[in-house]
Amino acid sequence: xxxxxxxxxxxxxxxxxxxxxxxxxxxxxxxxxxxxxxxxxxxxxxxxxxxxxxxxxxxxxxxxxxxxxxxxxxxxxxxxxxxxxxxxxxxxxxxxxxxxxxxxxxxxxxxxxxxxxxxxxxxxxxxxxxxxxxxxxxxxxxxxxxxxxxxxxxxxxxxxxxxxxxxxxxxxxxxxxxxxxxxxxxxxxxxxxxxxxxxxxxxxxxxx
Ligand code: TMP
Numbered sequence: 001x002x003x004x005x006x007x008x009x010x011x012x013x014x015x016x017x018x019x020x021x022x023x024x025x026x027x028x029x030x031x032x033x034x035x036x037x038x039x040x041x042x043x044x045x046x047x048x049x050x051x052x053x054x055x056x057x058x059x060x061x062x063x064x065x066x067x068x069x070x071x072x073x074x075x076x077x078x079x080x081x082x083x084x085x086x087x088x089x090x091x092x093x094x095x096x097x098x099x100x101x102x103x104x105x106x107x108x109x110x111x112x113x114x115x116x117x118x119x120x121x122x123x124x125x126x127x128x129x130x131x132x133x134x135x136x137x138x139x140x141x142x143x144x145x146x147x148x149x150x151x152x153x154x155x156x157x158x159x160x161x162x163x164x165x166x167x168x169x170x171x172x173x174x175x176x177x178x179x180x181x182x183x184x185x186x187x188x189x190x191x192x193x194x195x196x197x198x199x200x201x202x203x204x205x206x207x208x
């Protein structure tokens with residue numbers, strides 16, 4: 001049995017996650033990699049209920065409550081989906097994970113990174129993604145893409161400086177954990193991005 005791999009996908013809202021996730025899904029299926037796909041917040045029945053609350057523009061929550069709800073969803077996802085899948089040797093791809101909490105609640109909202117790290121330690125017990133793909137785009141690109149879609153959710157409607165801090169936090173984390181992060185310039189052309197993604201996935205598969 002080849003080694004299980006845990007991949008997370010991160011980036012600003014409007015970075016093109018949906019498109020690139022579809023490519024990753026097709027690539028792994030073509031490579032015969034047994035993979036579970038999930039997302040955060042969400043991915044479990046309780047997590048999806050929490051997601052609805054967290055993204056609802058009418059929800060009022062203190063910063064700490066918002067952070068705890070993100071980790072409540074994560075705890076549920078880890079214990080019922082991610083850990084069992086990895087234990088069976090399956091790969092897991094999660095659309096967002098803890099780096100999003102460091103970027104959005106930490107960088108965006110100002111929750112101390114130390115406090116997030118304490119929750120990370122409690123909930124993850126050392127488990128970290130093998131690979132985190134950061135789809136990086138300048139703020140203008142993400143904002144323009146967002147404006148062309150549906151009504152903005154509770155995070156998407158935040159001001160530009162919030163999103164700038166989110167992007168900066170993601171890039172700072174990528175610089176701090178270069179072995180785990182793979183930063184892709186997601187403002188470039190699709191073929192180049194897909195080539196980079198395929199190359200990195202092939203490397204990971206060869207190591208598994
Ligand atoms: P998305 O899955 O459609 O990108 O939307 C999820 C939103 O939730 C996105 O704006 C980022 C935000 N989020 C956080 O603020 N903290 C987190 O820990 C996670 C997982 C997501």
